[in-house]
Amino acid sequence: MNSPSPAPTIEIVRVWKRYLPSTTPVDALRDISLTLEPGERVSVAGPSGCGKTTLMNMLGLLDTPTAGEVRWNGRPVGGRSERERARLRLTGIGFIFQRFYLLPTMTARENIELPMRAAGVDRAERARRADELLEEVGLAPRAGSFPHQLSGGEEQRVAIARALANRPGLLLADEPTGELDSAATETVLALIDSVGSASGATVVTVTHNPDVAARSHRHITMRDGRVVDDRREE
Amino acid sequence: MRPIAWRSPTRHSRLQIVLAAIAIAVAVALPVILVSVGGGVSAHEIAQLQQTGYVISVSSAGMHGISLSHGLVSEFNAIPRVAASSPVLSVPIDLYAGGVTPTAVLAEGVIPDQFTPTLGPSEAGLFPSPLPLGDPTDLIHYANGTYTGPTTLDALISTPFEAASGIRVGQSIVLSPSANRSLGTAFRVTGVFGVPPSLLGPTGAFAVIVPLSDLQVLTGWARTSATPSSLLDASDTIQVALSGAAENDPSQINAVAAQIQSLVPYYGVTTQLQQAQQLENADAILTGFYLALSSVGLAVGLIFLAIVLVRRVESERRSIGIRRALGLPPRWIAVGILARGEALAAAGIVGGTVLGVIVISILAAYGTGAVKQAASLATYDPILLGSIAAGVLALACLASGLAARSAMRLDVVEALR
Incomplete structure (x- = not known):
């Protein structure tokens, strides 16, 4: 059985991210410093283009800073090879994307099993864990369905199950309800709340929606690539 | 994984x-x-190539380039382990079978008792044994280069030609080196021979075999044309067969080839091994x-x-x-x-x-x-x-x-x- 990754302490230290498109350079992140404690429930809000997704990409080790560094349990990740970073993403981080990003050629079950296959989990354990997750997200009867046969809410529930497959210590959700109707939004948010509490993982949710943000205990607000507010609820 | x-x-x-x-x-x-x-x-x-009965071939550049063929046979046969040395003279010739219209055939002149041992297993069954060409050694007519002895004037025809022409054993044919029947010589058909299947073409399907000395005289390759008294005794190749285990032993084949080469340093001597190579x-x-x-x-x-x-x-x-x-x-x-x-x-x-x-x-x-x-x-x-x-x-x-x-x-x- 794949054991859960302990929730990490993540530090973002004076991070800048500058993109160099063909015209003028764009600073997506400007001198950001943050520390995420293990098990925190964090929301990141702000207007479009303020750098929320770029911040998520930094936290998820999908992107590298132009300046500054990201530390994972005190250890900088900048010096790690792509292979090591991929391994960390695979076992330590669960991604939930706004557009679900399920692989269209795989069934719901295969999508959920994919990270486990890549992590070397044996077939029987994969099947057992996939059944458990499908049950948890209420999609056991749809295990053999392909993404195009599922509703948006169902797709996102499969994506949540996939994100949890390797029991990550960090769950990153980028506008997880951005493409869902209100009923599906409630289901998905309840699910994220439930799995976040049950697993003890750090959950970071990027959202425009105040109702979504309200479910977190720490609220970060960004504007123009900077953190302009960082509040913890008592 | x-x-x-x-x-x-x-x-x-x-x-x-x-x-x-x-x-x-x-x-x-x-x-x-x-x-x-x-x-x-x-x-x-x-x-x-490996199924042929001969393992060494002596040849010379140009047409009918080997001289003194009958004499070389005696010299080659005197080398230990040589079973037979068969000179072959191949000449295109006109054949008249009663009418005035000739048929072009390939005439091959051979020494009967030397030719037969150089046939491979697949060829041997195609030829009568011994070849019914009268003098087995072809030495009576040749008579030490005088060509004054009695001619045999026997000929064998190939089965495809027999089938096409209707000529039968016992009939007479005329072989002429030029398109002129009056310059030809009459031969009697004493037998037929099969033509081995030939790859990529029916080579030599219409053919006759006659004693070497008869063909040499008929075609003018017995003596030189410049000085008729001078002996030529021409052939194209001399195929040499070895006896017993020697024919399958590369070192013995090479040793005999070297001996032959020393006798005729001006001719090409190739072994079957070299040809295969x-x-x-x-x-x-x-x-x-x-x-x-x-x-x-x-x-x-x-x-x-x-x-x-x-x-x-x-x-x-x-x-x-x-x-x-x-x-x-x-x-x-x-x-x-x-x-x-x-x-x-x-x-x-x-x-x-x-x-x-x-x-x-x-x-x-x-x-x-x-x-x-x-x-x-x-x-x-x-x-x-x-x-x-x-x-x-x-x-x-x-x-x-x-x-x-x-x-x-x-x-x-x-x-x-």
Whole structure:
């Protein structure tokens, strides 16, 4: 059985991210410093283009800073090879994307099993864990369905199950309800709340929606690539 | 760890995949056909050569370049382990069978008791033994170069000519060195001989065999034309057969060949081993040429494969981006792409080999002439075909490596945008 990754302490230290498109350079992140404690429930809000997704990409080790560094349990990740970073993403981080990003050629079950296959989990354990997750997200009867046969809410529930497959210590959700109707939004948010509490993982949710943000205990607000507010609820 | 299954491509990319596999199949079929047919023909020629009864051949540049043939026979036969030395004079000649219209035939002059031991097992059954040409040694007429003894004037005709002309044993024919019956000499047909199947053409189907001395006198190759008193006794080749185990022992064959060469340093002396080696060398050169020729088609097929795979990586940027974002090992993704390329190449190899075999079978069954004969001799060398397959797989690995490299260089953030 794949054991859960302990929730990490993540530090973002004076991070800048500058993109160099063909015209003028764009600073997506400007001198950001943050520390995420293990098990925190964090929301990141702000207007479009303020750098929320770029911040998520930094936290998820999908992107590298132009300046500054990201530390994972005190250890900088900048010096790690792509292979090591991929391994960390695979076992330590669960991604939930706004557009679900399920692989269209795989069934719901295969999508959920994919990270486990890549992590070397044996077939029987994969099947057992996939059944458990499908049950948890209420999609056991749809295990053999392909993404195009599922509703948006169902797709996102499969994506949540996939994100949890390797029991990550960090769950990153980028506008997880951005493409869902209100009923599906409630289901998905309840699910994220439930799995976040049950697993003890750090959950970071990027959202425009105040109702979504309200479910977190720490609220970060960004504007123009900077953190302009960082509040913890008592 | 198993690579990822990449399934359900779109209809358009399915078509590209099928076309890539077909391109490789066609590119593989070409060398399969060329190498198998070429190798088969070459192997057949070598086998034919090894089935001849003689193991050493003496020849000279130019037509009828060997002089004093009867004398050389005695000298060669005096060498230990030499069983027979058969001079052969081959001359195109006009044959008259009653009418005034000649038929062009190939006349071969031989010494009967020397000719028979130089026949191989497959040829021996085609000739009467002994040859019914009167004087077995051909020395009575030759009589030490005087050509004054009684002529035999017996002739054997080939079975194809017998069938075509209707001439039978006992009948008389006239052989003339020019298109003038009055310059000819009458021979009596004393027997017939079969013509061994000849590859790629009916060579020598219309032929007559006569005593060497008779043909030499008839065609003017007994004496020189400049000084008629001067002895020529010409032939084209002298084929030498060895006795007992010597005929299969390369060292003994080479030793006898060296002795013959010392007797006639001005003539070419080649052993059957050398001839086989020359054929094998020629075959190797041809095989290399066929492979080089085929590599052009193969290069086109593999470039097509590389393009198809790179295009698929482009069209699957999102899917690859998701996999990489989830943390799937880059090597895993690369292996998936390589496996896809290798699978396509393997399908092309199997398809191309099957296509090649089918084309050869069709040519062997329904082709005509030399093409049909050559196709029917095709041999499938597993080592050579395996090498072609391994080469294609290696090149396909290179081609899919380009696509894998492009997938590895994909910007994940960009791909997910």
